[in-house]
Each structure stands twice: as C-alpha cells, then as structure tokens.
Amino acid sequence: MSLKAISSKDAASLDKDLMDADIGGWSLDQLMELAGLSVSQAVYRVHPPSAGKNVLVVCGPGNNGGDGLVAARHLAQYGYTPSIYYPKEGKNPLYQVFIRVLRSKQRRKKKDKLTNQRLKTQLHNLSVPFITDLPPAIRTSDFLIDAIFGFSFGGPLRDPFPTIISQIETASIPVLSVDAPSSWDVESGPPESGPGSKFMPDALISLTAPKPCVRFYRGRHFLGGRFLTDAVARKYGLDVPAYPGVDQVVEMPVEADGGRL
Amino acid sequence: MSLKAISSKDAASLDKDLMDADIGGWSLDQLMELAGLSVSQAVYRVHPPSAGKNVLVVCGPGNNGGDGLVAARHLAQYGYTPSIYYPKEGKNPLYQVFIRVLRSKQRRKKKDKLTNQRLKTQLHNLSVPFITDLPPAIRTSDFLIDAIFGFSFGGPLRDPFPTIISQIETASIPVLSVDAPSSWDVESGPPESGPGSKFMPDALISLTAPKPCVRFYRGRHFLGGRFLTDAVARKYGLDVPAYPGVDQVVEMPVEADGGRL
Numbered sequence: 160m161s162l163k164a165i166s167s168k169d170a171a172s173l174d175k176d177l178m179d180a181d182i183g184g185w186s187l188d189q190l191m192e193l194a195g196l197s198v199s200q201a202v203y204r205v206h207p208p209s210a211g212k213n214v215l216v217v218c219g220p221g222n223n224g225g226d227g228l229v230a231a232r233h234l235a236q237y238g239y240t241p242s243i244y245y246p247k248e249g250k251n252p253l254y255q256v257f258i259r260v261l262r263s264k265q266r267r268k269k270k271d272k273l274t275n276q277r278l279k280t281q282l283h284n285l286s287v288p289f290i291t292d293l294p295p296a297i298r299t300s301d302f303l304i305d306a307i308f309g310f311s312f313g314g315p316l317r318d319p320f321p322t323i324i325s326q327i328e329t330a331s332i333p334v335l336s337v338d339a340p341s342s343w344d345v346e347s348g349p350p351e352s353g354p355g356s357k358f359m360p361d362a363l364i365s366l367t368a369p370k371p372c373v374r375f376y377r378g379r380h381f382l383g384g385r386f387l388t389d390a391v392a393r394k395y396g397l398d399v400p401a402y403p404g405v406d407q408v409v410e411m412p413v414e415a416d417g418g419r420l
Numbered sequence: 421m422s423l424k425a426i427s428s429k430d431a432a433s434l435d436k437d438l439m440d441a442d443i444g445g446w447s448l449d450q451l452m453e454l455a456g457l458s459v460s461q462a463v464y465r466v467h468p469p470s471a472g473k474n475v476l477v478v479c480g481p482g483n484n485g486g487d488g489l490v491a492a493r494h495l496a497q498y499g500y501t502p503s504i505y506y507p508k509e510g511k512n513p514l515y516q517v518f519i520r521v522l523r524s525k526q527r528r529k530k531k532d533k534l535t536n537q538r539l540k541t542q543l544h545n546l547s548v549p550f551i552t553d554l555p556p557a558i559r560t561s562d563f564l565i566d567a568i569f570g571f572s573f574g575g576p577l578r579d580p581f582p583t584i585i586s587q588i589e590t591a592s593i594p595v596l597s598v599d600a601p602s603s604w605d606v607e608s609g610p611p612e613s614g615p616g617s618k619f620m621p622d623a624l625i626s627l628t629a630p631k632p633c634v635r636f637y638r639g640r641h642f643l644g645g646r647f648l649t650d651a652v653a654r655k656y657g658l659d660v661p662a663y664p665g666v667d668q669v670v671e672m673p674v675e676a677d678g679g680r681l
Contacts, residue, residue, distance in 0.1 A: 180534070184541025188449040196457075203666050236646050237666060273441070280445025284649045385497050388545045405461050405498060 162382065162398045162411065165368040167345040169395050170310040173367065176391065183391070187274055190386070191222065194366050195229020197383025197407040198304070198337055199237065201364045202230065204410065205335060205379060206302050208238050215300035217293070217327065219307035219320075219341065220247040226337050226366070227306025228278040235285045242296055243282065243289045246319055248275065293326050302333045305360060307341035310370055314344050316354060324354040335362040339370050348375035364408065368397045380411040423643065423659045423672065426629040428606040430656050431571040434628065437652065444652070448535055451647070452483065455627050456490020458644025458668040459565070459598055460498065462625040463491065465671065466596060466640060467563050469499050476561035478554070478588065480568035480581075480602065481508040487598050487627070488567025489539040496546045503557055504543060504550045507580055509536065554587050563594045566621060568602035571631055575605050577615060585615040596623040600631050609636035625669065629658045641672040 177183035216231045218224030231241040290296045324342045342355025367384040392399045402409045438444035477492045479485030492502040551557045585603045603616025628645040663670045
C-alpha cells in the first residue's frame with residue numbers, strides 16, 4: 160500500500176485545523192501525547208527491550224522535539240533506559256523568568272514553551288538524564304531517536320545543528336527519525352551536500368501522513384497518529400490506514416520497487 | 421497479587437501532585453488522554469470488537485466523565501460504535517457564552533470546562549452521537565461504560581443521578597466502571613439502600629491504584645494509568661504493577677478468596 164504524501168503547507172494547515180477549538184478541538188498536549196506514544200510503539204517494534212536498552216533521544220526546539228520527550232517518557236515506562244540531548248531548550252536560568260513574563264504576555268507562545276518544560280519535569284521524575292555532550296552518548300547508546308525537525312523544516316540548518324546532524328549521520332548505531340529525517344527538506348529531500356546529504360535513518364515514523372521527502376527514504380516505515388477523522392482525511396486527500404487492534408502505529412509494507420513508502 | 425488501595429484523600433493529593441507544574445508537571449489533558457486510553461484498552465480486552473460493537477458511555481460532570489469521553493474516541497478509532505450520554509454537561513447555548521466569559525475571568529476553571537468541550541468536538545467529528553434518553557439507548561447497546569463518578573465521590577447522589585444509577589443497575593447489559601462503581605462511596609462501598617445498593621459492574625478499571633471500596637467488588641479488575649513514578653508510588657505507599665509490553669492496562673489476577681482486587 161502506497162500512502163499519499165502531505166505537503167508541508169498542508170501539514171501545517173492540518174495541524175492548525177486539529178488545534179482550532181471550533182474545528183478539531185485538540186490541544187497540543189493531547190496531540191503530542193498520542194504522537195509520542197506512537198513513536199514509542201514504533202521503537203518497541205524495531206528495537207524490542209531485550210535487543211537494545213540504552214536509547215538516546217535527540218530533541219529539537221519545536222514540537223518534533225516535544226514528541227521525542229513524550230516518546231522517551233513512555234520508553235522509560237516500558238523498561239528502556241533513555242537519555243535526552245536537547246541542545247536548544249534554553250538552559251539559561253533567565254529562561255524561566257522569561258517564561259513567567261510570557262505567561263502573562265503571550266498566552267499561545269507561553270503554552271508551547273511550558274508544555275516542553277512540563278515534559279522535562281516528567282522526565283526528571285523518571286530519572287531520565289539530560290546529557291550535554293553528544294558523541295560519548297552516541298558511543299554508549301544502542302540506538303538513537305532523531306526528533307529534531309519535523310514537517311515544517313525547509314533548511315538551512317543553523318548552529319548547533321550542522322554539527323549535530325553530522326554526528327548522527329556518521330553514528331554507527333541505528334537511527335529512527337520522527338516525521339522526517341532531520342536536515343532533509345520536507346519537500347525536496349536530502350541536501351545536495353554537507354551535513355545530512357548522506358543521512359539515511361534505519362526507521363522512520365510519519366505522523367498522520369508521509370511527507371513528500373519520503374520518496375528518497377529506504378528503510379522500515381511506520382505511520383502514527385491514530386486520531387484523523389474521515390472528514391479531515393478527505394479534506395487533505397489522505398489515506399487512513401487500517402491500524403490493527405489497539406495499536407497506535409502501523410508498519411507500511413515494502414513497495415514493489417524495493418523501497419518503502 | 422493484591423494491590424494496596426489509595427484513600428480518596430490521598431488520591432486527590434496525588435492528582436494535585438501530578439498536575440503541579442513544579443512537582444509532577446502533568447497537564448489535565450495529558451493525564452486524561454492516558455486514562456481514557458487505558459479504559460479503551462480494558463474495554464478491548466473484555467469486549468473484543470467482534471463480540472460487541474455498540475457501546476454506551478455514560479459520562480459524569482467531572483474528570484471521570486472526561487476519561488469516558490476520551491475512551492469513547494479511542495473506541496471509535498478501534499471500530500466500535502460508541503454513543504454518549506452526558507446529562508450534566510450544560511446544554512444551554514448560554515453555557516458557551518459563559519465559557520467565553522470564564523475564559524478571561526477564571527483561567528483554571530475555564531481550562532477544565534474547555535477540555536470537556538474540546539473532547540465533545542473531537543467526538544462530533546467522529547460522528548459519535550450524544551443521546552438524551554438513556555433507557556432506549558441501553559436496550560440497543562452491547563455494553564455500557566460507567567464514567568459517572570470517580571475517586572472523589574462521597575455521596576449522596578443528586579438529581580438526575582439517582583434515576584440514572586437505577587437504570588444502569590437494572591440494565592441487562594454488561595457494565596465496565598471507570599475508577600469506582602458510580603454511587604459507591606469511595607471509602608465505604610455500596611450505599612445501604614436505594615440506587616446503587618445492588619450495583620455490581622462486570623468489570624472495573626482502577627486508575628493509578630485501587631480505591632478502598634474495591635474490597636466490595638467482585639468481577640474482572642484492571643489497573644490503568646501507566647505514568648506513576650517510583651517516587652510518587654513510594655510517597656503514597658502504592659505498588660506499581662508490571663505492565664506487559666506497550667500495554668496501558670494490566671489485569672489483576674483473581675484473589676485466593678475468589679474475589680479480585
């Protein structure tokens with residue numbers, strides 16, 4: 160089965176529809192919880208707990224990173240030992256003050272930031288470490304979750320991400336990317352040269368629908384986000400696959416040409 | 421395995437801890453999503469889709485009702501045909517205006533109310549009907565989810581709930597209760613007489629930990645709420661059971677005395 164891809168513009172519009180109180184009615188927290196849960200279930204399939212325990216979750220500054228934080232929490236509950244690398248979360252103590260100011264000034268922006276801060280608290284309570292040096296963490300991990308950039312990424316990479324992408328690209332451990340391989344343009348795929356041009360994760364989980372860049376991808380491919388309605392799927396011309404049982408994730412079969420979509 | 425029960429006072433304190441931004445870091449939306457998801461997974465075990473499709477979800481005015489709304493949404497995604505009876509949601513159109521006023525006046529209160537309104541929108545988008553007459557809906561349903569009252573209920577029942585409890589108590593379809601059999605005092609169990617005194621659901625899902633009234637319960641018993649940390653479990657003297665795989669629910673074995681806890 161080949162699923163229709165959703166453009167980054169449509170994916171942004173779909174996200175907006177879902178979170179509009181009068182249209183989809185979803186909150187960011189709900190969507191992120193189900194997205195992160197589906198990522199954790201894909202990880203469980205690709206790397207069952209007995210086959211690999213130490214998982215390094217690399218989180219970007221936006222909602223893709225939030226999905227990674229939620230996934231890490233569920234993985235800790237499943238018995239994995241996750242560590243988080245979250246380089247652009249705003250480590251300065253002033254950030255907290257900034258948040259409190261935003262709390263009264265910019266409700267929406269504040270809400271997004273606070274969600275990630277609360278997810279961090281949940282992970283601290285599970286004794287999940289936030290590491291500051293990526294290369295040694297890669298060496299001691301069994302696999303890596305790339306939750307850096309999602310459907311809204313159009314490049315170019317800004318510091319510190321060129322270095323991070325290079326380190327992940329040359330890592331010898333398997334990588335599972337969330338929504339899109341980070342550094343890839345969501346529409347046009349891998350960059351022609353430089354960091355990310357040789358990046359090919361071993362597994363990918365597309366959220367709600369594959370992105371156009373999936374045509375350059377070869378590896379195991381999962382779909383997550385079991386919350387689309389028929390009306391939304393029709394509006395954006397999407398296929399809703401048959402999720403089995405209570406699963407929040409479904410694996411896409413290999414395509415006839417040897418690739419997977 | 422017999423799990424230690426949590427008093428209603430401790431359950432309220434635990435809930436407060438979980439949602440304190442500086443302690444647990446959870447939002448109501450996150451907790452309700454995972455609670456409702458665990459309810460839907462217990463339902464899937466007790467009533468697999470092939471054995472019973474029409475499910476009637478009776479929702480109370482508080483968070484127990486919200487868990488029921490989330491469960492209904494997941495059940496719709498699994499292929500069940502849920503209907504909702506939600507007698508105290510505030511049907512008056514003025515309620516919407518009231519919400520908009522609350523939105524600017526009372527942030528916290530508004531948030532709780534809005535969550536349930538948003539959950540309703542999500543169900544409308546899945547074409548899940550909200551019914552207004554309980555007895556005929558019971559007659560055409562295969563089973564019923566009692567999501568009326570949870571850990572905070574101490575009686576007495578107020579209108580319209582005495583009638584509703586009587587209708588559920590005498591229904592000939594199986595009932596699964598969320599957190600506690602509604603009408604039961606969370607500490608002291610079933611009322612001595614009147615509505616609820618003969619109420620014995622066929623299945624019960626306790627959220628985070630069994631409540632003291634579970635000692636009066638005989639039937640299949642599940643535990644849900646796979647988000648407790650060891651520290652919280654220690655603080656409240658709770659056992660965290662071993663959830664298998666990626667499951668959000670675990671069934672408790674039959675006790676030696678023939679009952680289940």
